[in-house]
Amino acid sequence: MAVQQQSPSRATSRQWAALCVLALAVLLLAVDGTVLSLAIPALSQQLQPSATQLLWIGDAYSFALAGLLVTMGTLGDRIGRKRLLLIGATGFAGASLLAAFAPSPGWLIAARVLLGVAGATLMPSTLSIIRNMFTDARQRTTAVAVWGAMATAGAAAGPLVGGFLLEHFWWGSVFVINLPIMALLLILGIPLIPESRDPHPGRFDPLSALLSVLGIVPVVYAVKELASHGVTPTAGITAAAGIAAIIMFVRRQRALTTPLIDVTLFRRPAFTGAVSANLLSIFALSGLLFFVSQYLQLVQGYSPLQAGVRQLPLTLASLAVAVVIGALAARIGHGPLIGIGLVIAAGGLVLLAAAEGTGSYPWLATAFVAIGLGVGAALTLTTDAVISAVPPNKAGAASAVSETAYELGVALGIAILGSLHTALYRTHLTVPADVPDPTAEAARESLASATAVPSTPLLDLARDAFVSAMQATSLIAALLLAAAGLLAWKLISADKGSDQNVSFGSTDDPER
Numbered sequence: 001m002a003v004q005q006q007s008p009s010r011a012t013s014r015q016w017a018a019l020c021v022l023a024l025a026v027l028l029l030a031v032d033g034t035v036l037s038l039a040i041p042a043l044s045q046q047l048q049p050s051a052t053q054l055l056w057i058g059d060a061y062s063f064a065l066a067g068l069l070v071t072m073g074t075l076g077d078r079i080g081r082k083r084l085l086l087i088g089a090t091g092f093a094g095a096s097l098l099a100a101f102a103p104s105p106g107w108l109i110a111a112r113v114l115l116g117v118a119g120a121t122l123m124p125s126t127l128s129i130i131r132n133m134f135t136d137a138r139q140r141t142t143a144v145a146v147w148g149a150m151a152t153a154g155a156a157a158g159p160l161v162g163g164f165l166l167e168h169f170w171w172g173s174v175f176v177i178n179l180p181i182m183a184l185l186l187i188l189g190i191p192l193i194p195e196s197r198d199p200h201p202g203r204f205d206p207l208s209a210l211l212s213v214l215g216i217v218p219v220v221y222a223v224k225e226l227a228s229h230g231v232t233p234t235a236g237i238t239a240a241a242g243i244a245a246i247i248m249f250v251r252r253q254r255a256l257t258t259p260l261i262d263v264t265l266f267r268r269p270a271f272t273g274a275v276s277a278n279l280l281s282i283f284a285l286s287g288l289l290f291f292v293s294q295y296l297q298l299v300q301g302y303s304p305l306q307a308g309v310r311q312l313p314l315t316l317a318s319l320a321v322a323v324v325i326g327a328l329a330a331r332i333g334h335g336p337l338i339g340i341g342l343v344i345a346a347g348g349l350v351l352l353a354a355a356e357g358t359g360s361y362p363w364l365a366t367a368f369v370a371i372g373l374g375v376g377a378a379l380t381l382t383t384d385a386v387i388s389a390v391p392p393n394k395a396g397a398a399s400a401v402s403e404t405a406y407e408l409g410v411a412l413g414i415a416i417l418g419s420l421h422t423a424l425y426r427t428h429l430t431v432p433a434d435v436p437d438p439t440a441e442a443a444r445e446s447l448a449s450a451t452a453v454p455s456t457p458l459l460d461l462a463r464d465a466f467v468s469a470m471q472a473t474s475l476i477a478a479l480l481l482a483a484a485g486l487l488a489w490k491l492i493s494a495d496k497g498s499d500q501n502v503s504f505g506s507t508d509d510p511e512r
Contacts, residue, residue, distance in 0.1 A: 015133045018192045019143055021185060022126040025089070027150040028181045029119050031161055032061070039162055039171040041297055041451070042304070046171065049105035051422060058414045060109045062286075064116025065123070066408045067217040070401070071209040073124035074260050077198040081125045081132075085193070086186060088121030093182040100172035111175075127383070127402065132196040138326060144384040145325045162293075163308025202258025211249035212260065218242030220408065223415060261401060270335070273491030274385035275405045277338055280484040281378040282409035284349065284477040287417025288371065291470055292352075298447050299463045300359060313365045317372025325380050338381045339489025342481045345374025349478035353471040374481075378488070379406075385492060417473050424469035429462055 036043070036058060043049070049057060076084040095118050099111035130147055134140035165173040219242035225235040253259035265271045289311075296307035329337055348370030355363035386402040425447065431440040435458055443450040443462050450462035 010136055010139065014192065015194075018133060018189075018194065019130065019146060021188045021192055022129060023146055023150040024181065025085070025122055025185050025189075026126050026147055028178060028185075029122055030150065032115065032119070032175075032178065036162070036174060039166055039174050039304075040294060042166055042171040043108075047102070047105050047108065053105040053109065055415065055418055055422075056109050057105065057112060058418065060112040061116045061119070062408075062414070063217055063220055064113045065119045066116075066220065067213040068117060068120035069124055070212040070216075070260055072120045073128065073401075074204070074209075076121070076125045076128060078204060080195050080197045081129050082189070082193050082195040084121050085125040085129070086189060088118050088125065089182045089185050089189070091118035092122065093179050094118075096175040096178035096182075100175035102172070123406075129193060129196060133194065138330070141329060141384050142326045145321070145380045147380075147383070161308070163303070163305035166304035205252070205256060205258075205260060208249060208252055208256070208260040211245050211252065215242050215246035215249050216408070219246070220412060220415065223412060265401075269491040270385065273335075273488050274338075274382040275401060277342060277378055277484050277488040277492070278382035278386070278402060279405040279409040279412075280480055281342065281345070281375045281382070282406050283413040283417075284345065284481050285371070285375050285413065286409065287413035287421075287477060288349070288352070288474070291418065291421050291466075291473070294447060295356065295466065295470055298451055299466060310361060310364070311368060314368035314372040317369045318376035321373060321376035321380060325377055328377075329381060329384075334381045334385050335489055335492030338378050338385075338492055339485040341374040341377035341381070342485030342488060343374070345371050345378070346478040346481035346485065348374060349474045349481065353474040353478070356467050356471050356474070378485075382488075382492075417477060420476070421469045421473045424472050425462075425465050428465035428468045430465075431458065431461070 040054065043057070044054065072084065072088075092115060095111055095114035099108060099115060102108035102111055127144075127147060130143050131140070134143045161177065162174050165177060169176075218238040222235045222239035222242060225232060225238065229235070250263050253261055253263045266275075292311065293307055296302045296310055297304060300307075302310065325337075332340075348367045351363065351370065352367035355367055383402050426444055429444060431443060435443075439458065443458055447462050447466045450459055
């Protein structure tokens with residue numbers, strides 16, 4: 001069938017205004033993924049979670065979100081992306097209330113799961129709506145750059161927002177802030193955001209949706225279990241169950257006329273490279289933020305607000321990328337620019353490891369700038385590469401692939417790097433023989449627990465162990481980013497942002 005050539009239309013002022021509303025949603029979701037990191041000391045003091053519960057409080061949101069993104073992205077293609085977005089915004093506000101007033105660690109973990117479920121309806125909807133609003137390739141790259149900047153800046157700004165709130169309110173305030181923002185999203189989104197859907201979605205396959213959840217969540221849990229406790233029967237069983245579900249999912253997608261995900265896209269090296277680079281970028285960033293906030297407060301002695309302000313260079317650098325990334329991508333190409341960005345971020349992590357030992361803030365700030373620039377560029381361009389690979393009517397499914405990689409990166413970054421850091425902290429901590437067992441056990445649990453111990457020598461040893469563990473973890477993350485950068489440079493073609501799929505002869509619903 002001959003491909004119908006169409007001239008992509010330029011975006012109107014209403015579409016750019018709608019982008020601002022969508023960016024607000026993305027910013028909030030990204031903030032919510034990391035805002036809790038700064039509240040860990042206050043939360044630990046009030047709820048008294050164990051080290052494992054603490055990791056689950058950080059992970060539950062991303063695990064639930066990652067497990068449902070594929071299903072929700074495809075559901076949005078069918079029932080309407082705007083409709084799903086507004087439903088998710090309402091659910092997110094309700095779950096935020098439950099989290100804000102959680103009386104126990106278990107309650108908070110459950111509320112974070114509900115936040116992840118609601119978030120899964122929001123993230124792919126925002127990106128797929130952008131894909132359908134901006135058909136001009138250069139404008140779409142700019143729009144995705146704004147989207148990516150909000151995602152990266154939100155993740156980096158989480159500690160700053162959390163710091164301000166914790167300076168004046170209780171730890172639950174980091175969730176209450178979601179309510180007015182979601183209300184604003186509903187008020188502005190209803191008139192501004194256009195509705196879009198796949199006009200010929202085909203039959204929705206519930207078994208594929210179930211298999212996608214049964215594949216992702218157990219595998220992520222197994223990795224977390226492996227990082228925390230080594231090789232255990234639980235890790236082996238959950239990993240085997242998840243891998244079996246993934247194999248069944250892939251086979252079913254190949255057999256279906258209208259699959260949940262077109263798995264043949266992964267045969268394209270550029271597509272696979274973009275998804276992998278996306279995952280590894282946020283993997284390093286989320287793992288970094290998980291322990292950097294604790295370092296600034298518990299080792300350097302800053303207040304929550306002071307710690308958040310000192311992470312501001314990372315936020316500003318990631319925002320600056322959005323201004324120049326479109327022109328740079330057109331000149332250099334996506335693949336080389338993603339590779340350069342990841343290598344710069346890796347260099348920032350190496351510098352961070354060195355700066356942690358000295359406690360010098362200027363060096364820390366320089367490291368934050370390098371990480372923000374590199375990760376911001378990589379996330380924007382990999383997302384653009386993924387959604388540009390499909391026609392507009394399949395934007396939800398492609399967005400779900402990109403967002404699944406993003407959220408898996410967040411979950412794995414906290415689970416693996418967080419668990420690795422905890423293990424290294426305990427390895428480096430040497431407790432003096434004259435310290436009572438209850439005190440020693442509290443110090444081994446975490447640095448947050450050690451700060452409550454009335455033993456200055458032991459606290460100093462715990463801080464030294466924390467820094468040593470953080471330096472080693474930063475260097476491991478740097479190696480992963482450098483490898484991902486070289487791989488992306490090789491696999492992702494030096495495409496200058498041209499869209500090969502805008503003109504497939506089918507457009508979205510007239511509701512647009």
